[in-house]
Amino acid sequence: MEKMYAVVLAAGKGTRMKSRKHKVLHPVCGKPIIDHIVDTLEKIGVAETVVVIGHDAESVQGHLGDRVKFARQEEQLGTAHAVMQAEAFLSDAEGTTLVLNGDHPLFTADTLSKLVEAHRKNRSAATILTADLPNPAGYGRVIRREDGHVVRVVEHKDATPAEREITEVNTGTFCFDNRKLWKALSQVDNNNAQGEYYLPDVIHVLGSQSEAVGAQQMEDHEEAQGINNRVQLAQAEQIMRQRILEQLMMDGVTVVDPAATYIxxxxTIGADTVIEPGTILRGNTRIGEGCVIGPNTDLTDVEVGTEAVIRQSVIQKSRVDDHVAVGPFAYIRPGSHLEEQSKVGCFVDMKKARLGKGSKVSHLGYVGDADVGEDVNVGCGALTVNYDGFHKHRTIIEDGAFIGCNVNLIAPVTVGKGAYVAAGSTVTDDVPAEALAIARERQTTKREYVRKLNQKLKND
Structure with a gap:
């Protein structure tokens, strides 16, 4: 099989985004636009991708790193001129070269594979990926002969009124015989309304040389959606989100209300998991089978085991094992690990903490910078006091310990295996295994004090 290459055009300024961030770095469903494109190219087996950069080049280069090669377009003189900047990397290569715009994140691997397949099958010099749009304004029109042969592509600005009636448009994505691409590019001129070197003019050059030029029309025209402003960004997000949710449902995940779910x-989510409304699943979150997530739950980069239940809670960069219950209204911050069959209840805050198998922090507590063993009960209102104003310190609670209500554990401190800490205690020293720690003022009761006080106030 001959090799595939790709040139991705990402040199434009993207002024209509009105953003300090480069257009291709804006996220769609949690991932920058350019990443969607590069990921798809990797998926279909592209051997080498060259990204053409210009405006704010350093940010794009810094983001993609060594995943791709970079070519610079110092002056913005059109799409053909942009592709020419990649010549040093690909001019001597044998094979097929895809050319794509860097602001089109919705192309699927299936669509691009079909484009390449049609190009190779027909032995074309070039194949255009086209779409039939209900509103083609702004897009270049594909001009065909009566027999369907592609003659040329005309930009919207340069099209005649009759040509503007055509609804089949150029998506800005092409497949070329690599050697013929570079030869044809050298013959493109800028004799047009904008004075730019248009990549679609390569089609006219190849056609005038009797080279075979084909067109592959995509099945779903929504994939042709490019992003030039925030409105189109939101539209692309909506299209991709619906695509993600439909695939999850086809794979056996129950999404109760797709319109109120953001993934x-x-x-990734396992079969028989239920996603309740108001749930947001971000980043590289992994959820196992048979879980219940939500309603109104926000997970970022969280690994969740099987048959866990997480309700009305926020969890970030943490691990939740099998059969764990979280919420409602828990906040699990980065670096936490909830082991099998543990429970974190309402209004509990955890940070860089391990909660051992079968242990419970059921309500109104803070467990930060702590190692909690197995079968530990942490009572209502208990706190690990981990910060002295300068440094964070760890608390260790060993297996089987019992921490009473409204306890303060002043770190660094260890509560030994099977030990008890009485309610209301402020513990500053280690508690030995199976010991009872009581650290509170002795109760004083003044009999009839209230009657005497009321009488005094009345007389005054």
Whole structure:
């Protein structure tokens, strides 16, 4: 099989986004636009991708790193001129070269594979990926002969009124015989309304040389959606989100209300898991089978085991094992690990903490910078006091310990295996295994005090 290459055009300024951030770095379903494109190219087996950068080049280069090669377009002189900047990397290569715009994140691997397949099958010099749009304004029109042969592509600005009636448009994505591409590019001129070197003019050059030029029309025209402003960004997000949710449902996940569910592109969810309304699953979150997530739950980069239940809670960069219950209204911050059959209840805050198998922090507590063993009960209102104003310190609670209500554990401190800490205690020293720690003022009761006080106030 001959090799595939790709040139991705990402040199434009993207002024209509009105953003300090480069257009291709804006996220769609949790992943930058450019990542969607590069990921798809990797998926279909592209051997080498060259990204053409210009405006704010450093940010794009810094983001993609060594995943791709970079070519610079110092002056913005059109799409053909942009592709020419990649010549040093690909001019001597044998094979097929895809050319794509860097602001089109919705192309699927299936669509691009079909484009390449049609190109190779027909032995074309070039094949255009086209779409039949209900509103083609702004897009270049594909001009065909009566027999369907592609003659040329005309930009909207340069099209005649009759040509503007055509609804088949150029999506800005092409497949070329690599060697013929570079030869044809050298013959493109800028004799047009904008004075730019248009990549679609390569089609006219190849056609005038009797080279075979084909067109592959995509099945779903929504994939042709490019992003030039925030409105189109939101539209692309909606299209991709619906695509993600439909695939999850086809794979056996129950999404109770797709219109109120937001799941990023790289999230994975096991079969028979139920996603309740108001749930947001971000980043590289991984959820096992048979879980219940939500309603109104926000998970970012969280690994969840099987048959866990997480309700009305926020969890970030943490691990939740099998049969764990979280919420409602828990906040699990980065670096936490809830082991099998543990429970974190309402209004509990955890940070960089391990909660051992079968242990419970049921309500109104803070467990930060702590190692909690197995079968530990942490009572209502208990706190690990981990910060002295300068440094964070760890608390260790060993297996089987019992922490009473409204206890303060002043770190660094260890509560030994099977030990008890009485309610209301402020513990500053280690508690030995199976000991009882009581650290509170002795109660004083003044009999009839209230009657005497009331009488005094009345007389005054």
């Amino acid at each position: 990023d592109a790289d999230v």
